[in-house]
Amino acid sequence: MKINPYLSFGGDCKAAFEFYEKALGGKIEMMMTHGASPMADQTAPGWRDKIMHVALSVGDFVLMGSDAPPEYFKPMQGFSVSLTIDKAAEAERVFAELAQDGNVGMPLQQTFWAFRFGMVTDRFGTPWMINCEKDA
Structure with a gap:
């Protein structure tokens, strides 16, 4: 079993993961926008450049994340x-x-x-x- 943190952002996931890649010395293995997904035509035009899923590898550790639509986004709290x-x-x-x-x-x-x-x-x-x- 592996446990991998999955972080939700309100629209700045791409910038965050590019920052984490540098800060943690990792490598973004995969980053897909909503517009590049099979659901692109079901995505609001202003949301197509937001991240549907990203995976950053740092050694044996994988940090994942995405941009949550505004109606679902909640700031991170209660964990580190x-x-x-x-x-x-x-x-x-x-x-x-x-x-x-x-x-x-x-x-x-x-x-x-x-x-x-x-x-x-x-x-x-x-x-x-x-x-x-x-x-x-």
């Missing part, structure tokens, strides 16, 4: 995408990238369980926890 990063320097780089124009909930810092831990909500509204654990 948690990243466990092996090296403190890489944790610092990823945290800094995600924090650009975002909101830092807890600065990246050493804790009793981690070399680095921090929480940030990026400029697209996705909440992240960055963790670089100490050895058990």
